[in-house]
Amino acid sequence: MGELLLEFLSEEMPARMQMRASHDLKLLLTSKLNAIGLIFSSANVYVTPRRLTLVIDGLPRRQPSIIEERRGPRVGASEKAINGFLTFSGLTLDQCERRYTSNGEFWFVTIEKGGKTTADLLPDIILSSICEMPWSKSMRWGENNFRWVRPLHHILAVFDGRVLKGTLDLGKTKLNFTDCTRGHRFLAPHVRVVNSFQEYRTELRNSFVILERECRKDIILKDARYLCDSNGFILREDSELLEEVCGLVEWPLVLIGRIDAEFMSMPPEVLIAAMRRHQKCFAVNKKNGTLADRFIIVSNMSSEITRNATIVAGNERVLRARLSDAQFFWEKDRAINLSDRRKALREVQFYNKLGTLADKVERFAILAATIAPMVGANPDNAYHAAVLAKADLTTNMITEFPELQGIMGRYYALDGGEDLHIADAIAEHYCPIGPRDVCPTAPISIALSIADKVDTLVGFFIIGEIPTGSKDPFALRRTALGVIRIIIGNNLRIKLLPLFAQVRDLIAIAGSAAETDNKLLQFLIDRLKSHLRKKIIRQDLITGVFDSGEEDDLVRLLSRVDVLGDFLATDDGAKLLICYRRVLNILRAEEKNCIPCCTDYHFVLSKLINSSRLVKTEEINLYEALRDVSSKIKIYLSSDDFVSATVSVSALIDPINAFFDAVMVKTDDMLLRTNRLCLLNATKKLLDSVANFSLIKNC
Amino acid sequence: MNQEKNMLDSDLGSTVDRVNNHFQGIILTLQSYWASKGCIVLQPYDMEVGAGTLTPFTTLRSLAPDEVWRAVYVQPSRRPTDGRYGESPNRLQHYYQFQVLLKPSPVDSQDLYLGSLSTIGLNPMAHDIRFVEDDWENPTIGAWGLGWEVWCDGMEISQYTYFQQIGGIDCMPISLEISYGLERIAMYLQGKDSIFNLDWNGIPPEEGGKTYGDIYKQAELEFSAYNFKYADIDHLLRRFVDCELDCLNLLKVDLALPAYDQCLKAVHAFNLIDARGVISVNERQSYISRIRKLARACCENWMNNST
Structure with a gap:
């Protein structure tokens, strides 16, 4: 068994691409190994800013041989054809075999292929994997046309203790496979020869490189916690930042710096944003949970007193400059009242065909006032808050820190004397x-x-910017999920279709038809289903209830789904489902038979039931039961009493079964036959008003 | 390799800093360093530009005609909207970039660059130097590249970009652009909190030495007033149209260089109009696309007519 060690040493890869790259590399290489029958016991990837490393262990030294059978020309074919086949397969005629097939007698050969040494096979696999790496952004350099994420400097490729023979052609220059690597860019840049992963890992460790990402993360987190703790503070943990910082260092060294007291009166969000976004530093809390005047730096050097002090002083200096900018913005922004900033929103495009931000604000403020009474808010207050909601986008602070949108608006509103809830x-x-x-x-x-x-969703749906597949440039799925979560989380009774219509009127783009409303509602229902996927709610029930009449009240939809689920779990529920299917089957069968003399089946079915043509007791009973249940359901549904509405359909089980036992639908009397089909169709429609049972699976 | 060795051999203590860290000293040191690496030392291009990249020394030369073009120059850069009347310690409407263009990008470029830092007193062994992803894009001239911002102890000191496209044309060979933020580096080396307090030439004021503020503070004040208040909008709008027309006419007779100058003038007029805050979002977009057309046409003409 042999070990393959592969390392791609390049100039610094972007932190955000490192994880993905290591997974892609592993996937590419291992699937190629599998494809030619090279089975291995383990494959591990490692990634640092400068290197992408893959270790595959337990590889055989030789590829297992593959037996391949090939059919040649027909026996008795021209000599030319037979000779061609023999040349191609490298055999003589006495090594071939005659065999009968359904098409006649043919020459066959059995070729034993493969059995090549792994060391001979690996270079091509490595080279083709390199060329297939799916970088989201890649580049050329020098006079080469080869692309990699950043200039690639060497490829270490060692199998079973020996360098593999291989060369990557970059276009102008070439990279030969090597058994050399280098350590930390500054602390140990000299060349090191390695023959195994074990050696490689140890050499790197001695050369100020910690190969394992998780290990670097642990060090950063532990040291940061320790530094905070020993100074009487608590680290503000930030997993997203940790992931990024971990991709910026090979040898993490955690240091702590100070923030000047004069900046501590700014909103803590501003300080955190300044540390985090530009400096990639962690914020620190006091024991009481408020922001402390310290920050955590993660550097990429070994610990050395003078140097540590230089690094801390440098970072403090940069943060000071950033914070004094922020403070300047904080003061300057507050000189203009939020409500006076609305005019400036006319200069900011919301989206090409959807007008400026001022247009958007105008629309959604009206909509907010419409929604307010449905959620227990005062419409005037909602309107007022909405009108101010986007004004902070014109402040200097948001230009500098876009992620503080809304948050700064809150501070500026309070500063301007607005109420807290606004x-x-x-x-x-x-x-x-x-x-x-x-x-x-x-x-x-x-x-x-x-x-x-809702304004955003309706707007983008009207102009046809609807998410497809993995493409959702305006994050409409996330927006829809937000609406769903707010409605369900707060148990809000809101009918969505009228809101969609209102936005459409406000946007007033020609061709914005009501059909986009239904498309959008369906989109929301799909998001609802995917949102509830993890909970034990059956998707078919949601579809079934939604399909009973485009339910646009999500809370009501879900409570109907609950009730339906409970009902279907009972004996009556199971029975009713069977009844429904019997009804549906005969309706469909008759549609196929297309009863004579009727041109439009659905038109026929929609006719009123003629009670004088109900002859058998069982059909009269079903008719009576329908009338009775129908009037009850109407009352129950109008008062949102879904339990009673759903349970009341149980009263149809016996009449339906009795009908099928005693009444023949397919009679030769066309008038009776049509009337019975109408009766069954009415039964189906009544059940559909509870849920479209045809979409519901067995429990 | 030699560079690496030098870097390692210099010990930590001696790095503070016997080099001349006054403003002109830094420029002189960088110039002679890159000259010793085979670069031609050019003088600033005599036009108003927003960044060193925009001069023909970089934009056009990264496309054609030379197979090898290694050049350095200091370029004054004008960004009218960044004016602060000389009141901000870190923002100016006129500042300096030290520009390096290496075509084709050499394989040891990072070592060369780090070597240059050592010469100005930023020994990588004494600091925390990092290459942090920062891709560059200039849609106005249809250009983009991949690279980093280089950090020294958390401060961005340089932009480092491998050009992939200029004027919408694929670059071949690839040029590497390194752009040093001179004021920032000088502030760090001199330990100053305001650009205006930077020591320009290392001579005490009583002996006639000058600070950055002595030379440029009044200019910042006056140009801020000009940029934000007194630049005549009608004249600027007319100038834009005139330059645009000149540029197109010059291209008709295949004079790419003068045409490109007119394009740069149009860009600067646009920047001033922008600073005056009189153009709406849609107009802004349309100006940018007009400039892009000019820049692309100049680049294409230059490519087609240089051998």
Whole structure:
């Protein structure tokens, strides 16, 4: 068994691409190995800013031989054809075999292939994997036309203790496979020869490179916690930042710096944004949970007192400059009242065909006022908050730190004397931002958040920018999920279709038809299903209930789904499902038979039932039961009593079964036959008003 | 390799800093360093540009005609909207970039660059130097490249870009552009908190030495006023149209270089119009696309007519 060690040493790869690259490399290489029958016991990838490393262990030294059978020309074919075949397969005629097939007698050969040494096979596999690496962004360098994420400097390729023979042609220059690597760019740049992963890992460790990403993360986290703790503080953990920082260092050294007291009066979000975004530093809390005047630096050098002090001083200096800029913005922004900033929104495009941000604000403020009473908010307050909600986008602070949108709006609103719940609504109207972000619960915040999102959704649907496959450039799926989570989380009774229609009227783009409303509603239902996938809610029930009449009240939809689920779990539920299918089967069968003399089957079915043509007791009973249940369901549904509405259809089970036992639908009397089909169709329609049972699977 | 060795051999203590860290000293040191690496030392291009990249020394030369073009120059860069009337310690509407263009990009470019840092007193062994992803794109001239911003102890000191496309044309060979933020580096080396306090030439004021502020503070004040208040909008709009027309006419007679100068003048007029805050979003977009057309046409003409 042999070990393959592969390392691609390049100039610094972007942190955000490293994980993906290591997975892609592993996938490419291992699938190629599998394809030629080289089975291995383990494959591990490692990635640092400068290197992409793959170790495959337990590879055989030789490829297992493959037996391949090939059919040649027909026996008795021309000499030319036979000779051609023999040349091609490298055999003589007495090594071939005659065999009968259904098409006649043919020459056959059996070739034993492969059995090549792994060392001979690997170079091509490695080279083709390199060329197939799917970088999201790649580049050329020098006079070469080869592309990699950044200039590639060497390829270490060692199998079974020996360098593999291989060369990557970059176009102008070439890279020969090597058994050399280098350590840390500054601390140990000299060449090191390695013959195994074990050696490689140890050499790197001695050369200030920690190969394992998780290990670097652990060091950063532990050291940062320790540094905070020993200074009497607590690290503000930030997993996203940790992932990024870990991709910027090969030898993490954690240091702690100070923030000047004069900056501590700014909103903590501003300080954190300045540390995090530009400096990739972690914020630190005091024991009481408020922001401390310290920050955590992750550098890429070994610890040395003078150097550590230089690095800390340098980082403090940069942060000071950033914070004094921020402070300048903080003061300058507050000199202009939020409400006076609305005019400036006319200069900011929302989206090409959907007008400026001022247009958007005008629309969604009206919508927020519409929604307000449905969620227990005052419409005037909602309107007022919405009008201010985007004004912070014109401030200097947001130009510098776009991620603080809303949050700064809140501070500026409070500074301008707005009420707390108005200010909070400004901050929260973007929420929830990610799938794990908290949903707003305050009435005004809810009204704003839903209004803003619905406006965005309807707008992009009208202009045809609808997500397809993996393409969702405007994050409409996330926006839709936000609407769903707010509605369900707050148990809100909101009918969505009228809101869509209102936005359409406000946008007033020619050709914005009502059909986009239904498309959007279907889109939301699809998001709802995917959102609830992890919970034990059956997707077919959601589809079934939604299909019973485009239910646009999500909370009502889900409670109907619950009730339906409970009902289907009972004996009556199971029986009813069977009844429904019997009804449906005969309706479909008769459609295929296309009963004579009728041109439009559905038109025939929609006719009224003629009670004078009901002759058998069982059909009269079913008819009576339908009338009775139908009037009950109407009353129950109008008062949202889904339990009673659903349970009441149980009263149809016996009449339906009795009908099928006693009544022949397919009679030669066409009038009776049509009337019975109408009766069954009415039964189906009544059941459909509870749920489209045809879409529901067995429990 | 030699470079690497030098870097390692210099010990930590001696790095603070016997080199001349005054502003002109840094420029002189960088110039002679890159000259010793085979670069031609050019003088600033005599036009108003927003960045060193835009001069023909970089934009056009990275396309054609030379197979090898290694050049360095200091380029004054004008960004009218960045004016702060000389009140901000870190922002100017006129500042300097030290520009290096290496075509084709050499395989040991990072070592060469790090070597240059050592010469100006930023020994990589005494600091924390990092290459952090920062891809460059200039849609106005249809150009993009991949690279990094280089950090020294958390501060961005240079932009490092491998050009992939200029004027919408694929580059071949690939040029490497390194752009040093001179003021920032000088502030760090001199430990100054304001650009205006930078020591320009290392001579005490009583002996006639000058600071950055002595030379440029008044200019910042006056040009900020000009950029934001007094630049005549009608004249600028007319100038833009005139330059655009001149550029197109010059291209008709295959004079790519003068045409490109007119394109640069149009860009600067646009930057001033922008600073005056009188153009709407849509107009802005349309100006940018008009400039892009000019820049692309100049690049194409230059490519087609240089051998």
